[in-house]
Amino acid sequence: METAPKLGRDVPPKKDKLQAKKKKPRRYWEEETPPTAAGAFPGPPRKLKRNRELRPQKPKNIHIRKKSRISKKPQVPKKPRERGPQRSLSGAQDPFAGPAPVPGEVVQKFRRVDKSKKLPRSKSKTRSRLEAAEAEEEEVSVRAARSELLLAEEPGFLEGEDGEDTARIRQADIVEAVDIASAAKHFDLNLRQFGPYRLNYSRTGRHLAFGGRRGHVAALDWVTKKLMCEINVMEAVRDIRFLHSEALLAVAQNRWLHIYDNQGIELHCIRRCDRVTRLEFLPFHFLLATASETGFLTYLDVSVGKIVAALNARAGRLDVMTQNPYNAVIHLGHSNGTVSLWSPAMKEPLAKILCHRGGVRAVAVDSTGTHMATSGVDHQLKIFDLRGTFQPLSARTLPQGAGHLAFSQRGLLAAGMGDVVNVWAGQCKASPPLLEQPYLTHRLSGHVHSLQFCPFEDVLGVGHSGGITSMLIPGAAEPNFDGLENNPYRSQKQRQEWEVKALLEKVPAELICLDPRALAEVDVISLEQKKKERIERLGYDPEAKAPFQPKPKRKGRSSTASLVKRKRKVMDEEHRDRVRQSLEEQPQKQEKAAKPTGARPSALDRFVR
C-alpha cells in the first residue's frame, strides 16, 4: 500500500518535514519578522549600488511609450498597478484601481489601420517604427473610445405599442406627446402666394432659408422664429442655399446666381453661373457647385470668388444634384437613367451608374457616404451601395415615383411623392433604410418641392406649393453635436472665430476624389518613375541586390574553377526560382486564353486574311 493515499485526516509527516527543512514554518504566535535589513547582507546590495552607478540611469525627462492599455476582456477589471501600497488618507483602498477598462469592440470602431493587410518583411529599424505607429494608433483609439462616454445624448426612435404601425401616428399625435420646446419645432408657414418653395438649413441647423418660385426669399432663425431678412427678388428662384455660415446666402435665380447677406443685401451677381437649377455647397472646400440648364457643372470657390472648374456633363439639362458628404463628390442625375459622380479635378465623371430605365428624378446620399438613394421616372426607389460596388441593395416600386429624396444624419430616408412625405428608417445608423414599412408618413397641403432634414434637430423641413412645413421625425438627427465644428448655440464671436479657422483648414478642390483615404497612400506610379529616372541618371541601381560573390576559402579550395562553380550554382538556383514562378503564372494565362476560343478552328482558317 505504498501509493495508496492516507485515509486519515492527518497530513503525511514526510511532507511536513520537507517544508520544515526548507523554511521554518512561522507560528501564528510569533512576531511578524520584518524583511531582512540592508545591513544583514553587506555584499550584494553594495554591488548593486555600484552597478547602478556605472549603468546610465534612465533620464527622467525622456518619455518612453508604454504598452497597450486595452483590455481584451471587458468584464474583468484590470489589476491594480504594482506601485506599492496605494492608500488614501482615510485608509480606504481603491477597489477599482488603475485605468478603467475599455471594451474592445468600441476601440475597434475607432481603428483606422486595416491590420488584415500583410506588410512585406521589414528590417528591425523599420519594424520599430511600425510598432511605434501601431502603439500610437492603439492609444489614440483607446482614448477615443474612452471619450465616447461624453456623448450624453442617446438616439432613439418612435416605437409603436405592440403591433402598432408607427406610420399611422400622425404629426398631431407626436406634437401632443412631446414637450413644449419640441412641439414648437413643428410648424407650418402658409405661403400660398409665391408658389412652391425650396428650402435650406444652415450647417448648424439653426437657420432656415427658403425661396419661392415667384421670387420670395427669406431667412430666419427658425428655432426662435426670428426673421433675418425677407425680400422679393422679382425673378424666379430655382434654388437657395446657405454658404459656409448663415451670413451668406446663394440664390439661383432665373438668369444668374446671386449672393445675399443675412440682411437681404445683394452682395454678388455671378454671371458666369447662368440659368442655374440646383445649388450645392461643399463646406470643407468652400465650393459652391451649380448645375445649370445648359448642362454645365460649375464649381465656384466662395472664399476667393474664383470659378475652380466648369465641367460639361454632356447630358442635357441638369436638375438633379446632390453631394456626398463623405468625399464631397457631386452626384448628378440624368434623363438617361444614369447617375454620374463628379469631382472638380477631373473633366470626366469619376463614375457613371445606370440606375433606372427612365430618367432619374432625385438622388440623395447619406452622411456616411455608404448609401445612395435614387428615384426614377419608372417609379422605383433604389438604394445603392457606394463602397466600390455601386450595386443596388434594395429597390421598391412606389405608387408614384418620388420626386425628392433626403437622408437624415442618422440614415433616415425621406421621399416626397406628390403631396405625401414618407420616411423610412433602418435598423441602425450604418444600415440602409428598410423600404418595406414606412416609419412615418405625412400628407401636406401642397406638392412637395424640397426636402431637407434639419441637422441636430429631429425635424424634417418640407417646402411645398403651400409654403413650408416643419415636421417632427423622432430619431432623425444626430443628438450630439461637436461644439467646435457645428455649434447650434454659438455666438457671433464664436462664429467669426470658427470662420477663420475653417478658412485656414480649407481643403483644396483638387483633393476631391472617390476614395479620400487614397490620399494617404504613396503615389506608387511617380515613385517608380522617380526610381527609374534615378537609375538612368546613375547608370546603375543603387538599391539592387549585389551579385553573388563567393567567399574565399582556405587551404587551396578557392581555386578559380571552384569559385566559378559556386557562382554557377547560385545563378542556377535563381534561374530555377524564376522558372518556377513563371510556371505558376502560366496556367492562369492559359485559362484566360482558352476562354475566348468558342468554335473549333477550321482547317480553312489559314486562308482567312
Added chain:
Amino acid sequence: MSAIRASESSLLASSQQEELEDLPKDYPLSTSEDEGDSDGERKHQKLLEAISSLDGKNRRKLAERSEASLKVSEFNVSSKGSGEKLVLSDLLEPVKTVSSLATVKKQLNRVKSKKTVELPLHREEIERIHRQVAFNKTSQVLSKWDPIVLKNRQAEQLVFPLNKQQSAFAPIEHVLSGWKARTPLEQEIFNLLHKNRQPVTDPLLTPVEKASLKAMSLEEAKMRRAELQRARALQSYYEARARREKKIKSKKYHKVLKKGKAKQALKDFEKLRKVNPAAALEELEKLEKARMMERMSLKHQNSGKWAKSKAIMAKYDLEARQAMQEQLARNKELTQKIQLASESEEEEGGTEEDCDPLVSDVVNEVQVKANRPNPWMFRNHSSDTKEAETQEDPEELAGSMAHEASESEEEEGPVAEEEILLKEFEERRSLRQKSGLNQIAEPVGRPETKDSSSQAILSELRVLSQKLKKENRQSRKQEVSSVKTVLAVQREKPAQEEEEPLLLQRLERAQTLDKLEELSKEGCFQNKELPRAAAEGQCLERNPDNHLGAPKEKKKKEQMIDLQNLLNTKSPSVKSLAVPTTIEELEDEEERAQRQMIKEAFAGDDVIRDFLKEKREAVEASKPKDVDLTLPGWGEWGGVGLKPSAKKRRRFLIKAPEGPPRKDKNLPNVIINEKRNIHAAAHQVQALPYPFTHHQQFERTIQTPIGSTWNTQRAFQKLTTPKIVTKPGHIIKPIKAEDVGYRASSRSDLSVVQRNPKRLSIRHKKQLKKNSID
C-alpha cells in the same frame, strides 16, 4: 687548485653576482666570520695576508704544493704541511672575485649586453601610431555614450535643459505635519477626527484598536503560554520519535507497519463512511485516483530492474517467487475497481434515504459517475445509440438545407443526398405556389394602384412563373438530376428566352461546359432566376452583407447578373398609407393610355444599349494601344490598293502589355473612370522616407489622422508633441556624465585626451585603463 677556482669563478661570475645580489644583506655568509668578530685587527691582518697570497708567487708556491702528495698520504692525516696553517678564510676564497679577470669579464659583459640601436621611426609613422592609440582610447571612452545617444534618438521627446530639477515629492505625512487647519470647515473636521480618535497620518489602526489589541489579561496570557509550551514539547517528541523510527532498517518491521497502517486506514474509512459520507467519498475518489496512477505506471508490472533480477532467481528461490507474486497481486489489487460503495449503498439505500436524503442523493450521483462504463471500453455498446442519432441527423440537415437557398453549396452527407434533393423539389414547389399566390395576391392587394408599371411587372412575372412551372414539371420528371438532363434544359432555355425581349442574351449563352456542370450540382438554373426576380428586393434587403461579404460566390454569379435583370427588378411596391391623391384624381383613362404609350416608347431598351455602348467605348479608350510599325512596300510589292501581308503586320506589331483589370469589370451597370487624378497625385507622397523600404510600410504609419478633428484633445496633444522642448531663457549646456549617471571624472578624461593625445600623464593613463576595464 687556485687555477680551477679561478676558472670556476670566471665561469660562475655572473651567476654568483646575481646570487649575491639576490641575497639579503643581513644574511650570514658563514659561521666562521662570526667567530672572528672579536679580534678585528688580527682578522684584518690575515685578510691582508690572504690578499697578498693571491699574488703570482704564492700561486706558484701553491702549485708547488701539488708535489706534497708525498706528505699527504691517503692513509693518515697529518697536519704538518709546508708549515702553513690552513685557515678558514682560505676555504672561503673562491667566493671572492678574481681581480685580474674582472676587467676582462666586464668587457665581455659589456660586449654581450651591447645592442645595436634601432633606427628611429619616421615622424609620420610615429604620429600614425600615436593617432591610432589616441583613437582607440577615445573611441573606448566615447563608446560609453552609445546607449545614451541611442536612447535620446529613440525618445519621443527631449526636454532641454537636461538637468531639470525634479519637483520634490513630499510624503503626505510630512505635508500633513506642517499643515494646519485654518478654515472653520477644516477645523471642524479635524476636531471631529480628533474627538473620535481617528488616525490622521497613519491610517492603519485607530488607537482604540491598538489598545484593544494590547489589552489581554494576565491569566489569559499565562494559559496561552502554557499551551504553547506543551505544544512545542509535543512537537519535539514527535519529531524525535519519527526520526528514530525512520532509522529502523528491519524490513519485517516496516512490512508489519505498513500492513497495520493499511488495516487502520480501512477501518477509518468504514467509520468515516458512517459518520461523514461526503468525506468518505473524497477518500474514495483518492483511491480511484490511485488506481488511475497505478494503471498508468509500470510500478508493479514486474518489469523493473529488481523484478527482472527476481525473475531469474524465481526458478530456484521460493522467496523471490513469492515476492513477484506479491507484486502482481498488489497490481491487481490496485487496479481493481472499487465496487463496494455502490453495493453498500444498495443495502443501506432504504434506511439512509430516510435519514439524510440530500446527502445520499449527492453520493449516489457521484458514484454513478464514477461507475460509469469507460467510454473507451464500451464504444461498441454506445454505437447503436449514436447510429440512432445519426439517423435523425440527416433529416435535420435536410431541413436546414431547405431553409437555406438551394444555391448554397455545402458538403452533403452521401446518405442524405436523395432526401435533400427531394426537399429541394418540395421547396421549389412551395416557392412556385408562393409566386402563384403573389400573382393572385398582388392584384387583390392593391387594386387601386393600377399603374402601367405594375401591369408591366405583372405581365413579366407571369411569363416567368409560367416558365418556372414548365421547368418544375421537367425537373419532377427527372427526379435525380444528371448532367445530361441539365444540358437538355440548357438547350431548351435559349429558345424560351427568345420569346422575351431580352437584350443581353449573349451573356447568358456564353456559358461554358463547366458552368453547366456547376449548375447541375446546384440544381436547376432557371429556378434561380425566379427567386431573384421575385424576391430580390427582400433577399437583398435581408442580407446586404451576404451580397457584399461573399466575393467568391459573387464572382461565379457575376456573369449571370445582367443589366436587364438589374434594372428589371420586380421590386415589390410600397404599401403606402397616404397615397398621393391629386394625380389620380386628375387622370383619365385616356391620359393613362397615353402615358403607357410614352413609357413603352422609351422603355428601358435604348437606355441600356446606350449605356453598354458607352461602357464599351470607355473600355476601349482605356486599353493600352498596340504599336504598328509596318511600312508598306518594304520587302514586297508596293502600290495603291496593296496592303502589307498579315505575316508582316504580325511581325511588326508591338503589343502593348495588358494593364490591370478594370475596376468595373464585374459591374455591368457601372463605368468607373480609370484615369489618374494628377492634381490629387501632386499632393500625395512621392518618396519613401529613410527606414522604409516598401510603400505599404510607410502608409501604415501615416494612416492615423493627427488633427484635433479626429482625436480627443489629449490624444491630439500627444500626437503633436514636439520632438524637442526647450525652456526659453535657459542655456542648454552639453550633456554631462553626471546627468546620465556616470562618474564625473570620465568627462575630464575625455577632454584631456582630446586636447593633447600625445602627452598623457601616467596618472591619466592609469585612470583611462581603469575606466576601460570598468
